[in-house]
Amino acid sequence: MDQIFGISMTTLMYVLLGIVLASMAVLGVLAARNRVMLKMGLRPIPRRPGQTVLIIVGVMLSTVIMAAAFGTGDTLTFSIRNQAINGLQQIDEIVVPTRIGEGGSFGTVYIPQERLDQLLDYLAPHDSVDGVMPSIAETAPVQNKRTKLSEGQMNIVALDPAMMDGFGGLALVGEGETLLDDLAPEDVYVSENGMEELDARVGDEIDVFLQDRTETFRIKDVLKSGGFAGSQPTIVMTLERAQTLLEPPGPVNSVSISNRGDANSGVDLSKDVTKDLRIFLNDRETAADLKALFDQEPVIAAIEKKAAEQNLDVDLKDRLDTFVTELRQPELTDELNSLLADEEVRQVVLEQIEKEGIEGLEDAFTLSRSLSDLRVIEAKRNILDSANQSGSQATSFFLLFGTFSIAVGVLLIFLIFVMLAAARKSEMGMARAVGAKRHHLMMMFAFEGTAYAIISAAVGVALGLGVSTLMVTLLNRIFAGVADDFVFTTQFEPRSIVVAYCLGMVITFATVAVSAYRVSQLNIVVAIRDLPETIIPKIEPPFVDRLMALLKALVLPAYYLVVAFRSLLHGRPGQFAKNLVLSVVVIPVWIIPVSIAAIRFIQPYLMRGWLVLIGGVALTYVSIVRWDRASWFGAGMSLIIVGIGLMLRWMLRRTAMQDKSADRLASTLTGGLMLAFWALPLSTFEPIVGELEGNFDIMFVSGTAMVGAAVWTVMHNADLLTRILPVLTSRIGRLRPVLVTAVAYPMSSRFRTGLTLAMFALVIFTLMVMSVLTGTFTTQFEEPRKVYMGFDVGGTVNLNSPIADIDTDIDANPDLAASDFEAVGGMTVVPVELRQQEGEKGRWFRRTGMLLDDAFLSAADLDMKLVADGYGPTTRDVLDAMKADPTLAVVGGLMLPTDAELAQAGDQPRLFGNLSYESPSMDPVSLEVREPQTGIETAVTVIGIVDRVHSNFEALRIFASKKLVDDAAPFPIPLTTYRFRLADGVDDREAANAIEVAFLENGMQAESFQETTEEQNAAGQAFFRLFTGFMALGLLVGVAALGVISTRAVVERRQQIGVLRAIGYKRSMIALSFLLESSFISLLGSIIGLALGLLLSYNVVNDIRSEGGVGIVFTIPWLQIGVILAITYAFSLLTTFIPARQASRIYPAEALRYE
Amino acid sequence: MNDPIISAQGIEKTYDTGAVRVNALRGIDLDVERGEIVTIMGPSGCGKTTMLNCLSGLDEIDAGRVLIDGQALHDLPDNERSEYRARRMGFVFQLYNLLPVLTAVENIEMPLLVSGIGSSEARRRASEMLDVVGLADWARHTPGELSGGQRQRVTIARALVNSPAIVWADEPTGDLDSETADEIVQLVLELNRANRQTFVIVTHSIEVGRIGRRIVKMRDGLIEDDGLTPAPETADQEDAE
Incomplete structure (x- = not known):
């Protein structure tokens, strides 16, 4: 796999490696200069092994998902390449008559003797070619006389024993190989899968049914599949024998070419050999006519337009660019001559001409067909290219579908560090009180986070590759029913491992950096006394201060330079050197202080809403007018809604209304509006904004926005739930106090609960969408008889x-x-x-x-x-x-x-x-x-x-x-x-x-339409389930989040557990309280995810239906959904069970002693 | 002497921190009468809180026997002991130990709910108790929104709301200024007089120590002195009279 999302994997590896190494170097220098902070950061890691393991597990999950995606891509690439190389062995190119590729259904086309001689004469002295094999390839029904078993479409390959040089012999299943030189006219070799089909053994006689007669052969030996023996059931005989048998209209119907080098390296010469051959085979006059036709500005512009398309294969883009360059030359060049015979290029050019509606080029189609009577197929290179493409696509696909899980994984990392910060709050407050600066706290956190990141990314990559192996095993099972001869072989490229590891590190770094910054802003007294943060009113720094901070950040390297030279003037060479180094070192990370200062500068305007509103309007406008993307349009509209909400809050806070009520009203309105916007099908806005393009990105944006809005609304009205609950639970008796605390605790830590709820809801949301789409698109097939126009069985002869x-x-x-x-x-x-x-x-x-x-x-x-x-x-x-x-x-x-x-x-x-x-x-x-x-x-x-x-x-x-x-x-x-x-x-x-x-x-090859439909459905469903399973990796993240929260809660609430036990809570009540608490989050998350998932799926299905999808009925697979939700709930309970049990075992006096 | 409500004989308790073994209680004998206010005093580390925890069943004992109302507390399974605490005991702690996520009234009604009292009845009694401790207007405030004195009043209200036979208090004024501490002392006395509940109070404070007629002085895990002292009028004195 060479590319991902159009980016070279090698480039990506170097960039990521650069970022990681640079960050590590900076942190290393900081650690050497701040040993105390390093110790404070690293000390808790060995002290609390249980917590450390939990953190590592939480931090690694997003890496697991990425590594699994890369591993699957690598495996796919390797397996297809392997299949190609084993299948073709020494064969690199094949020359066949042009008409075969254009639907040779009126009879097999052969190469005339004269043309064959020309071709062989040309290739014989070619430097890059070490083997040329003129051959016949046909199909015929074959039956084993002994077993009576038959194969209706047996490949018959006839080779010239005198031309085996360069290809090596045909490998026998037993031992050794054959060069066909000893093959008697009545004997044939049969490939191993051919033997299986006929249940044959060496020495058996087989009948080959020809158009007007039947010929009998004896099986001399069994060939291994691959090379001339192909991948399908094949019999091999000598060319001479086949020519008498088939009475062909020409000597051969194909010529296989082996390039110099082995099966792997020969392909490197493929481009050159193909180019030479095309130039040789093309009718130069026709090529010149084609050039004359294409050499006009509208055609060139059309090709350039195509070449500029995003997501176009890089190699094809190169060829199109060359095509245009050569087209501009005054005379027909060899390069252009060769490209005119390149079917892919020619097809793209002709399609583009059709698409653009360029007139007067009708002859181009006819001329293209008469360019040459023979065409060169770059057999091996094409398959290897497609292997690379398939690998990239698989990785992109898995990464895209894993986006939600990765996003949830990032939230989990953030949550973990928020909780770590909460745990260290008083310690950090003390550190600040005795003189530590904010950046010291950031450093301390960064050191700890980096230590976790280093380990987590490594474990994550290892586990991700394990997941990928598991998926490959499942893929093999799926394919076992579809393609018997194709097997995925697990393969991981070192480059992919490095990229997955570095990506994991970079994501953790970035998240740690944000949470570290958040932590560093703590108020010392609030931290030491563990007071609620709301106790300190937020004071807006004056405009001038913010502006000065921004200006200082903008000139930071220059600032250090000035300080350095001032130190020099004052005779302080040490200070000079330090500031000089800082002025250089700060440059790579300059963006960070500038970003922080810029955000601080605009923060008041953001919080008042108007700047967000303006940003939203601008984004919406650009997305409609220039980008034409539905996802950006949605993002812009969401910003507008948030902007309005913030403005409303700002205004309400200036009325007599209490701040709390103002916040609730504004937040509920924002969340409600956002939900309403995203709940509407995008087609609703088409009359105003036209049709915008959307792909998976729109699903990601809408999913995130809807879940975010729902969680936002719920969390801002959560206190209502705690008020309603006493009324609802008044009849539950002794469970009531447990229920009250189980709801009150999560509602009191809104940020933490909201984050976990969002993670849970997001994962359930994606699984619901996936399940409904699977249900809708794999169970909606009509009766096979209806689809197949009133017939039950189809056959071809x-x-x-x-x-x-x-x-x-x-x-x-x-x-x-x-x-x-x-x-x-x-x-x-x-x-x-x-x-x-x-x-x-x-x-x-x-x-x-x-x-x-x-x-x-x-x-x-x-x-x-x-x-x-x-x-x-x-x-x-x-x-x-x-x-x-x-x-x-x-x-x-x-x-x-x-x-x-x-x-x-x-x-x-x-x-x-x-x-x-x-x-x-x-x-x-x-x-x-x-x-x-x-x-x-x-x-x-x-x-x-x-x-x-x-x-x-x-x-x-x-x-x-x-x-x-x-x-x-x-x-x-x-x-x-x-x-x-x-x-x-x-x-x-x-x-x-x-x-x-x-x-x-x-x-005759016959198939039951019912069976075919069932097989297709089964394979389709298996694929969907595999992807659902991959996406369900995100569930691990959600469940891990609950585990982290519960474990942390047991530590945080130790004293309160003591109090509850003192006032009469039994052990079971304590455990139940924790279990109910996690149930509250997981069930609420599930409900939000389920409702929004169904809503989005409904819109998607409707959208597809409105665009011409016929026979699609929105189907909710309740059983599958029920199973997913039940498993999720069971796992969330299981994860909480251990901390809950731990909490219930705390002795009251011991808990009360805890500080 | 009437049957004591609390009777402890030969109580021993040892803590093993891994590095050191601490003999926190080394054979405690103590009887407390119904309606009595007993204060337990002594230097830090003498075993006051450990004794309170062991007598109230919050902690296990290594040797000896504790009878509460004739019931051997440590023979009860954990669940029954929890239930016993819910119905018959109240606790006041130095650091208030209120549940920060619940309002004042919710904190107070919690022992009632645990005892199986219906929610409306629990809410009514909790509100009454809030009124008794003078915090009727603060019912919907969470502990974080209350002052130290207010929080301790809520703690006392929570300890008394289910009319327990015994109230255990560990440094109930330890975190309060003297004026507030005095208010709390008066409140305890009033409640003792009104409800005839037994109070066992661990304290460092001389003023609080004087609250009852009986001060138990401890040193090194043993009772050093157990004597009567001139003190404000308490329920047991009224009984005696």
């Missing part, structure tokens, strides 16, 4: 061995009962290009055509969204019309935009003009249809739009009768795909198996 008449074959086959099948339909899938026939002819749109036979049209049962006037009203009417008139067609629901998409698309060319998926009615639409290979054109009239309920199946397809092309095509077009509707009571899985066996010679 080998292109080389089509079925002549399936009905006759079914009737004739003794193993199939015709009565089991209610209907059997056939179709052929072909690539097509479409454009409007009437009015101004636009560009061609590439789509997939589904050519249906009459049986299909007679039996299909599909929902139509729109039917053109005169062709309905029922689906049956439409299908019958299509059967009768092959020029009539219907298109898939996704071919048309929704109303919203239509409005957003602006002037972009559209196939159906202003017709939208949601239009109330439609007129028939005439389209021109072109077969891209042959260029044959015909016309169709679209008379209906298929409902998106079938979207899994039809996506972007046009459906027409097969008769449309039967007459026009130069050769007979076979049916390749079949659909079967089964009679009632027939088992779909058994039927699929029976169909496979019956049509083995045709290479």
Whole structure:
């Protein structure tokens, strides 16, 4: 994994390492100069091992989450790379005929002998190439004569033994390898997975079913998978034998190339070899024509625009930049010639041209196709690149989904240090009283925090990697049902470990710095006497003082410099040296004093609200006009609400109203307004601000804001709860005093309780959102028969061995009962290009055509969204019309935009003009249809739009009768795909198996739609659960917070526990009081999280539905939610149980003695 | 002599801090009459508070026997002892030891609630008790909002609200100025006269010491002197008269 969020991991590592090392160096110097503070900071760590362990656990949790995300990304990258290298071994590039990639469904395309000779002659002396293998790759059904087991789509690979140099031999499963030189014509090698499929052993005879005959071979030996033996079931024979067997139209259909170096290092030469080959293979004249077409300002601007897009792959961006640079050259350069044949670049350029609607470039599409008859696939490099991308995406995904947990982890770190400060309050007050300055307290705290950070980050990384290993194990289980041959192998890059460790350290540093600053501001008397902080009225420093402090901070290095030279003038060289060093050392951390002074300077205006209001208005404006981001818009609006609340509070405090009441009123209003704002779907504001873009960031911002607002409101009205509780609990008898204290204590420490409540609510919130979205999107599939247009089983046959008449074959086959099948339909899938026939002819749109036979049209049962006037009203009417008139067609629901998409698309060319998926009615639409290979054109009239309920199946397809092309095509077009509707009571899985066996010679691969749907659902749900599990790591943080609070409470309230015991509290009542206290927080947090999570999910689901999501019903998985909440509650009780038990065991006299 | 409400025989208590063993009580014998005010005095570390804790059942004893109203307190399981404290005893501490998160009236009603008294009845009696100690207007204030004297009055109200047979007070005026301390002393005397409750008061203060007729002087974990002293009129004197 090389990048994360578009940032190079190496750069990130160096930057983070720099920050951590610089911070450590500064702290080291400070520690050497302030040994007393160092001792005071570090002394409590070994003294209270229990507390130390608890703190380390709390501090490390955010690191665990980050390390787990990085570990998973690394594993994914490594596993895919591994798979690629093992799969391809020495093969670096493959040359194939161009037409294969563009839908070679009309027959396998071969390379002409003359062209092959040219290619081999070119490659033979190439410095970077050490192996060239002309080969044939086909598929055919194969059956083991002994076991009768078969494989419908067995790969047949034919190689030239004389060309094995550079590739090494094919590895045998037993021992050694083979160079194929001793392979007799009647013998073949079979890959190990091929052997499994056929349940074969060496010496078995196998039948290979060809179009017009069956050939029998003997299995000579078993090949290990990978390289030419591939990853799918494969048989390998000599090229000579295959050429006689298959009677191909050319000698070979592919040429594999091995670069110099081994399986790993060969790929480094891939770019050069590919470039040389493309230049060699391209028709230079066509390339020059293409250059001439593209060399115009609108095209260059369009490509530059694309290259400037954020999140674009760095390598692609580089190639696009080069493309533009070379395009500007007067003549066609080799670089440009090569890039024109780069499919990814060409596709992006052509798409961009289409998107921008640049006219007069219609020929570009045709010219691109005729640039070369052969194309070079950078097989290994492409897979390795995609491995890197997948790794980055997985890490980004896990990090994004872990954002909430990481945020909660940061809150926990803050909470821990707030509590540590509370514990040391009197000690720190004494230190201040005897002369310690504020910065000494900050230092003391920073030393302690750093010690915890060093250990916690290390433990966190180790545990995070453990979590990632666990997740990889689970991923393997998920994949076991989907991709048998793919296994994730745990792998951690040292770079990722360093980044995770440093990130953990930096987050802890930053949090410690903020809490240390907060601590340093304590009032000495308040601290020593443990008085409430509210006792000291806050006095606003005068404007001049604040301004001077800011100015001093701004010129801090210069200030030290002046002092240094003044010391020199006064003959104090020691002071000179010290201040000179300070003037330099302070520069890297200059931002901190400046920020503090700046915040202090504006703090009064912030607290009065108007500055916050102005900031909010500005942010909202910029987010709408420039950034176009919903998250920033929401943040701006939230600031406006906070600003109004603060202004209201400031004004109310100036009336006769008590401060407490003014605060309550203003805070409740702020929280309420904020909740109301975020509870509204963002589309509410679209009429005013237009459509803003939002991604996961909006979920993060809205979640944080909603939970924050809810907790804020609850905590500012918490005293009402303590008043209501006596009334509510008047009948509970002896439990009542326990309940009263259980609520009174958390309500008295609002900051601490609010922070914990927010953490709990935030975690529950994310889990609720995840659960509801999982429930909604994995259980809402329609009946498979409905989705698959009225069929239960689907099958495809080998292109080389089509079925002549399936009905006759079914009737004739003794193993199939015709009565089991209610209907059997056939179709052929072909690539097509479409454009409007009437009015101004636009560009061609590439789509997939589904050519249906009459049986299909007679039996299909599909929902139509729109039917053109005169062709309905029922689906049956439409299908019958299509059967009768092959020029009539219907298109898939996704071919048309929704109303919203239509409005957003602006002037972009559209196939159906202003017709939208949601239009109330439609007129028939005439389209021109072109077969891209042959260029044959015909016309169709679209008379209906298929409902998106079938979207899994039809996506972007046009459906027409097969008769449309039967007459026009130069050769007979076979049916390749079949659909079967089964009679009632027939088992779909058994039927699929029976169909496979019956049509083995045709290479039939059949699947039960019910089974496929279930597998997809199961895999989808397993994935969602894995992510939910990952996000549930945040729960650990919430539960740990409760543990920290409870443990701390036992220490803080030791004397009060003694009093309670003295006045008659039993041990069980003390324990119960603690358990109820944590229950109060966890239950209240759960309720807030649940309510807000459901609300946000509802909005998300509605939003998706309004943007064209069909068949989505908001579903609350109550059982899953119940389990999550129950587990959360159980763990929170468990965490509190130990301190609660500890509290209950304190002897009253002992507790009362405690100070 | 009537049956004593408190009868202690041969009480021993040793603390082991790990570094040192401290024989805090080395065989204490003490009987206290119903309605009597007994003050326990002595230098720091002589075992006054330990004796109070052991007699009241707040602490375990190593040897000896404590009978409260004829009931062997240390033979009771912890739960029953807690219940006994809730119904029959009240406590006043030097540092007030009020629950900071509850208001004055909530602090006072707490022993009643623990004893199973209904909430409205508990609130009524707690408010009455607040009135008795002269803090009716401070009912909804938390301890942090009260002065030292006010807090100690609340503590006394809490100790007396369930009409306990015995009130144990550990340095009830130790944290107060002399004027406030005097007010507290008078309050204790008034309540003793009105309710005939037994008071066992640990104190350093001579003035407080004089509150009862009987001063128990301690030294090094032993009772050095147990004698009557001229003192203000208390409930036991009234009985005697």
